[in-house]
Amino acid sequence: DTEVTQTPKHLVMGMTNKKSLKCEQHMGHRAMYWYKQKAKKPPELMFVYSYEKLSINESVPSRFSPECPNSSLLNLHLHALQPEDSALYLCASSQDSPPLKAQYFGPGTRLTVT
Amino acid sequence: DQQVKQNSPSLSVQEGRISILNCDYTNSMFDYFLWYKKYPAEGPTFLISISSIKDKNEDGRFTVFLNKSAKHLSLHIVPSQPGDSAVYFCAANRYSGAGSYQLTFGKGTKLSVIP
Numbered sequence: 001d002t003e004v005t006q007t008p009k010h011l012v013m014g015m016t017n018k019k020s021l022k023c024e025q026h027m028g029h030r031a032m033y034w035y036k037q038k039a040k041k042p043p044e045l046m047f048v049y050s051y052e053k054l055s056i057n058e059s060v061p062s063r064f065s066p067e068c069p070n071s072s073l074l075n076l077h078l079h080a081l082q083p084e085d086s087a088l089y090l091c092a093s094s095q096d097s098p099p100l101k102a103q104y105f106g107p108g109t110r111l112t113v114t
Numbered sequence: 115d116q117q118v119k120q121n122s123p124s125l126s127v128q129e130g131r132i133s134i135l136n137c138d139y140t141n142s143m144f145d146y147f148l149w150y151k152k153y154p155a156e157g158p159t160f161l162i163s164i165s166s167i168k169d170k171n172e173d174g175r176f177t178v179f180l181n182k183s184a185k186h187l188s189l190h191i192v193p194s195q196p197g198d199s200a201v202y203f204c205a206a207n208r209y210s211g212a213g214s215y216q217l218t219f220g221k222g223t224k225l226s227v228i229p
Contacts, residue, residue: 004157031214042203042219043158050214090157094215102148103217105157 003027004106006091012112015081021109023074023091032074033103034066035090043090043105049074081113117141118206120220128228133191135223137204140185146207148217149178149189151200158203162189194227201225 004025013019023032031050035043048056049068063085065077074091088110092103119138127133137147145166150158164171164178164187171178177190191198204220 006157033214040222042221043217045216048210048214048216055214056210056216088155092157102160102163103215104160105150107157108155110155 004091004093004104006089006106006109008109009107010110010112012114013078013081014114015083017081018077018079020078021076021089021091021111023076023106024072025093025104025106026072027093027095027104028071029093029095029104030071031094032068033092033094034074034076035092035105037088037090037108047076078111081111083113086112115140116221117144118204118218118220120202120204120223122223123221124224124226126226126228127194129196130193133189133194133198133225133227135189135191135202135204135225137187137189137220138185139187139206141206141208141218142185143208144206144218145209147178147180147187148205148207149176150203150205150219151198152203152222153200161202191225194225196227196229199225199227 007022034046037043046060047066052068063080067075088108090108091106094103148163149161152158162173162176180187201222201224203222205217210216
């Protein structure tokens with residue numbers, strides 16, 4: 001089973017709203033990732049969690065707040081977003097030790113900020 | 115500075131023929147390379163990978179070749195099928211410690227397989 005699930009599939013929110021994106025995997029992976037992808041661009045890394053601890057924050061604005069409640073779950077809390085934050089938000093996971101096999105991606109959440 | 119480059123934004127191939135997608139990289143610290151396939155509005159799907167200590171890896175119709183001295187890799191799809199039509203991303207991995215990795219993606223090549 002190489003499945004990463006993400007909810008919701010689509011989300012429309014206003015600039016004053018607070019919402020959360022959820023990601024779940026049951027592959028026993030201990031590294032989980034959030035990426036942002038704009039149209040016709042490659043995925044851009046936002047955050048990396050390893051063993052439920054934030055290990056990498058790629059200078060992401062504080063209106064994006066990640067959370068890893070346990071080894072299977074990853075959340076992204078959204079507050080006071082801007083229209084330019086509209087994008088496909090992807091979650092991924094990978095095994096926790098070399099050699100790397102792959103990062104497995106979820107289907108993404110299509111976010112529109114109005 | 116773009117560390118992973120896919121210089122062909124698009125490629126059209128006849129069904130049954132070979133598709134060759136190319137990728138160049140600049141960072142010698144990358145230790146693993148991966149190819150992902152992506153349909154619109156979906157997450158990337160892992161296809162095939164290769165370690166930096168190997169020069170070839172094969173999985174069914176997909177073969178990845180790595181030329182480490184030239185910092186170049188390529189994905190061969192033989193025979194190409196219409197269902198292969200998608201955007202293909204080359205990605206390079208660097209272990210960032212504490213059990214996590216950083217993937218750097220190329221900009222992608224859109225493959226169209228014509229029936």
